[in-house]
Amino acid sequence: MKKKTKVICSLLLAAAVFVLLYIVDINNTGNSMLATVLQLGAIYALVAVSMNLLNGFTGLFSLGQAGFMALGAYTFGILTIPVESRGMVYYLYGINDVLANAALPVPLAMIVAGLVAAFFALLIGAPVLRLKSDYFAIATLGFSEIVRILIGSSPLNTVTNGSLGLKMIPGFSSFFTPFLISGFCILVIVLLLRSSYGRSFKAIREDEIAAEAMGINLSKHKQMAFIISSFFAGIGGALLAMFLGAVTPTTFPVKLTYDILLIVVIGGIGSVTGSVIASFLVVACKEWWFRFLDQSMYIGAFHVPLLKSGFRMVVFSLVLMIVVLFFRRGIMGDREFSWDGIAAFFRRLFRRNRPALSGADLPAGDERNGGDGHE
């Protein structure tokens, strides 16, 4: 497929997504479930892609994403709660004098949120990245818990407001904000993965010893991937804080990391497209499509058994087990979305169907029709 065609296709796709979102937006009266799921899905997509950068592309199995999100969310919250309402938020413990008047506009605060998360990644990176596979996972998991507990601990009450958490964090100014920010960040990650540095990350995933023998500085490149991943997790945390409007230490339990890991696994480890698709699917299933399982239901006079509060998670877990057992490579495996891939898919589809439809095989014509049909 020609480059020009691809660009046109991409622009059309972007326009279509925009129009769809616009339709959702104008039909959004009050609390539409669809709008909520889409926004949350976009936020999770960013965090999942950031985790995939580390787990899927660099081969470092990290479980610290929730910790970095918490760092981002709290940094963002502290810097953006309107100064006049800070007395109300910190009514119990008071607020640290330095922070009382420290306020930044939303975009800047978001970048600072990412930078704080990245800074902590830099701090713990040197010791933690020396560990291999499982031990690295345990260490990052521990870090994530330490962050959560520190945030809720009393010595930091005047900074993080302890277990009361932060409230009145400004929300999204427009329905499109999370999509734009998340989309832009994912685009940056995709560009990174396609660069020479991205290739080196993949080399480290494939074979550390060979990568090092090819002149790739392992510690430097691992550190890089870790910091970048944390930076975007921090921005994801900030987006989540905006979405929720309030954060407490319990917003970022270990379970959050597992949720994101699930998205990565279901989407396919090593596929950005997979992570994005899976994050919308998983969020929709969890928050929306499986909701009916939580309510007791009657079909005629028959009381459907098992359906009660919490059953949704049981079914969700079952679905996950099925995915992990039978679709181990996830939705996308390690493939990515590409127009060439789509074209090839349609061509195969046409080739398979044509003889069945016409009863005659026209190999040459088939090829052409298949191609034309898409382009």
Add this chain to the structure above:
Amino acid sequence: MSKTVLAINDVTMQFGGVVAVNDLSMHIDEGEIVALIGPNGAGKTTAFNVITGVYQPTNGEVILDGKTIAAGHPTGKIKKIYAGGHNGEYTKSVKNTPDKITKLGIARTFQNIRLFKNLTVLENVLIAKHMRMKANLFTDTFMLSHKEEKRMREDSLELLRIVDLYDVRGEIASSLPYGKQRHLEIARALATEPKLLLLDEPAAGMNPQETDELTAFIKRIRDDFKLTVFMIEHHMNLVMDISDRIYVIDFGKQIAEGTPAEIQNDRRVIDAYLGVAEDE
């Protein structure tokens, strides 16, 4: 008189009580093809690992183009149980990680092929070019250095053309036949622009025809890339055919050095390595 590219002086590598390489000294001159042979477990690969920075030598030094790239002397626990020679002669301690050694101009291949299996042939070569890149993370991500990237691609494709892998450049590395994978591993090592190429059993698992091809291939790249080649090999045909000089080691110790003809008639080598003297 050609100049020495690599000099290994009195290198001993001891792991606990096991002396894997014992008091080894070698020199490799510019443009030579030198082979290192010896029975299984003689310490050949350990010697390679010392040269490429995987291990720091327990004692002795490794010099590349007059620059010490690795050196060590017994310290700590090993000091009491040190069993090698030249104790106390070396006082320097130089440690370079493998990536730095590669940057200094030594590239290697592995005994068991270590390609980036799920990446394409072209990507495998591009990765080896990464370390010579000037662009930083930022300019590279936002494609501000696309000229350099383009040049990298052209260079890599050119290299693939030379080593006859151009036609399979888009294939996944693990899908190549065995012989081609070996070639690719050598091509990848060449992409790091080395002065010295270390080949660890390049002909392992190859049939005679593939081995002959490899012999021609190694000679060709030596001339085309003005390389010096140092190789470990078990295929005697290949070794005798290709080498300018041969080092023989057994139990970590050097037992002979010389041209292929000399080695073939060396009593100690026949006794220790070929083991055909028993029935005489």
